[in-house]
Amino acid sequence: MNVKEYINSGIIESYVLGMATEAERQEFEQICASHPEVAEARDSFERSLETALMQEAPAPPAFVKEKLLQQIAPPVVEDDGVAGMTEAPVRRLNPWKWVAAASLLLLAGAAYWAYSTNEKYQDLAARQATMEKQLQQSTAALQLLQQDADILRHPMKTVALKGTEMAPQAQTTVFWDTTGTKDVYMLINNLPQPTSDQQYQLWALLDGKPIDLGVFDFDVKEKRLLVKMKNVQKAQAFAITLERRGRPNPEVPEGKAYVVGKL
Amino acid sequence: MGTTQTYDERELVAALRRKDEQAFSYLYDHYAGALYNVVKQVVVDTDVSSDVLQEIFVNIWRKIEQYDESKGRLFTWMLNIARNAAIDKTRSKGFQQSSRVLPLLDGETVYTSERPGMDDYGLKKVLGKLKDEQRLLIDLSYFQGYTHEQIAKALDIPLGTVKTRIRSALTQLRSLLQ
Numbered sequence: 001m002n003v004k005e006y007i008n009s010g011i012i013e014s015y016v017l018g019m020a021t022e023a024e025r026q027e028f029e030q031i032c033a034s035h036p037e038v039a040e041a042r043d044s045f046e047r048s049l050e051t052a053l054m055q056e057a058p059a060p061p062a063f064v065k066e067k068l069l070q071q072i073a074p075p076v077v078e079d080d081g082v083a084g085m086t087e088a089p090v091r092r093l094n095p096w097k098w099v100a101a102a103s104l105l106l107l108a109g110a111a112y113w114a115y116s117t118n119e120k121y122q123d124l125a126a127r128q129a130t131m132e133k134q135l136q137q138s139t140a141a142l143q144l145l146q147q148d149a150d151i152l153r154h155p156m157k158t159v160a161l162k163g164t165e166m167a168p169q170a171q172t173t174v175f176w177d178t179t180g181t182k183d184v185y186m187l188i189n190n191l192p193q194p195t196s197d198q199q200y201q202l203w204a205l206l207d208g209k210p211i212d213l214g215v216f217d218f219d220v221k222e223k224r225l226l227v228k229m230k231n232v233q234k235a236q237a238f239a240i241t242l243e244r245r246g247r248p249n250p251e252v253p254e255g256k257a258y259v260v261g262k263l
Numbered sequence: 264m265g266t267t268q269t270y271d272e273r274e275l276v277a278a279l280r281r282k283d284e285q286a287f288s289y290l291y292d293h294y295a296g297a298l299y300n301v302v303k304q305v306v307v308d309t310d311v312s313s314d315v316l317q318e319i320f321v322n323i324w325r326k327i328e329q330y331d332e333s334k335g336r337l338f339t340w341m342l343n344i345a346r347n348a349a350i351d352k353t354r355s356k357g358f359q360q361s362s363r364v365l366p367l368l369d370g371e372t373v374y375t376s377e378r379p380g381m382d383d384y385g386l387k388k389v390l391g392k393l394k395d396e397q398r399l400l401i402d403l404s405y406f407q408g409y410t411h412e413q414i415a416k417a418l419d420i421p422l423g424t425v426k427t428r429i430r431s432a433l434t435q436l437r438s439l440l441q
Contacts, residue, residue, distance in 0.1 A: 029334060064295070072324050
């Protein structure tokens with residue numbers, strides 16, 4: 001682009017005087033940003049225009065400024081002159097009073113509408129918050145179930161632990177990853193509720209010896225479908241005993257077996 | 264009041280953005296005359312011009328946030344607000360009935376760029392030095408806000424010629440101002 005030609009093309013004057021088209025304006029602003037000499041020429045024209053227009057300019061009428069300053073001033077709160085409103089009501093109202101009365105009615109209606117709308121809004125907002133919370137809880141629960149489903153998809157050995165004479169109806173299923181991680185998961189189908197000073201404990205049995213796979217509280221089944229226990233390398237059977245809570249030697253079973261299952 | 268504070272342009276803009284009424288008062292005292300002059304060249308009628316001037320300064324007060332220093336001087340920005348407000352006024356219904364009928368679109372009316380009751384100052388004085396034809400084009404396009412297309416049609420000149428002549432009138436204007 002020939003900058004000098006551009007400067008002398010009349011575009012500067014068109015732009016400054018607001019006579020340029022939108023496309024010309026955009027182009028000019030870009031060129032000004034990239035070519036300081038164009039911006040300088042613009043500034044110089046602006047200054048000479050300003051000087052010419054400021055010369056001997058006649059003052060506008062003084063009332064304009066007064067009105068203007070009133071107009072831009074922050075609104076003053078007026079006191080409501082209700083004096084004289086207590087006269088006897090049996091009079092013909094002039095039309096303006098009807099208008100005022102109608103306006104008051106309208107205002108009252110609008111205020112009521114705003115109030116009831118606000119009530120409804122609050123109500124809806126509260127319900128929405130509750131639903132949002134419920135949704136969050138459901139989503140979290142669903143995520144846990146999905147994790148459990150993912151675990152169950154792995155090929156694992158399934159051992160059904162049947163109730164002993166202590167609780168013939170009791171049943172628990174153990175899933176044991178025998179090929180990979182040796183992880184042990186437990187699905188509590190049915191176990192009797194113990195007293196609060198008692199805890200269940202899962203054992204693996206190998207050559208008649210018990211191996212501790214961890215204690216668990218009865219309510220663990222409320223939280224999770226699959227309960228992960230300690231993993232075990234080798235086992236011939238699994239059993240769950242009911243033990244005293246916090247007994248000194250948890251590696252050795254004291255209590256009776258409630259469910260047992262052989263591989 | 265009483266204290267006469269002066270501002271440079273940057274301070275003035277900053278103060279206006281803070282909604283400083285004293286700065287606004289200064290702005291008015293400083294620029295109202297020049298803008299009023301431009302409005303009068305468009306609107307002519309003194310009462311209407313006063314109303315428009317008031318509108319303009321209210322707009323400046325409210326829209327000062329939109330002023331962008333990188334695009335030009337404060338005066339230029341205000342001048343454009345003034346011109347647009349004045350032209351808008353001449354386009355309003357009430358105005359066209361009460362005031363001068365725009366001669367351009369009457370077709371037959373011979374146009375003269377002379378306006379009654381105007382003294383020579385400011386831009387008018389500069390415009391007076393332009394050739395008649397150029398003055399006419401500036402008057403129609405700048406002060407009356409006609410598009411190039413409307414001017415071309417009314418004066419029966421090709422659009423390209425209108426554009427070229429206006430551009431040359433504008434460059435002429437710049438050299439006259441310097």
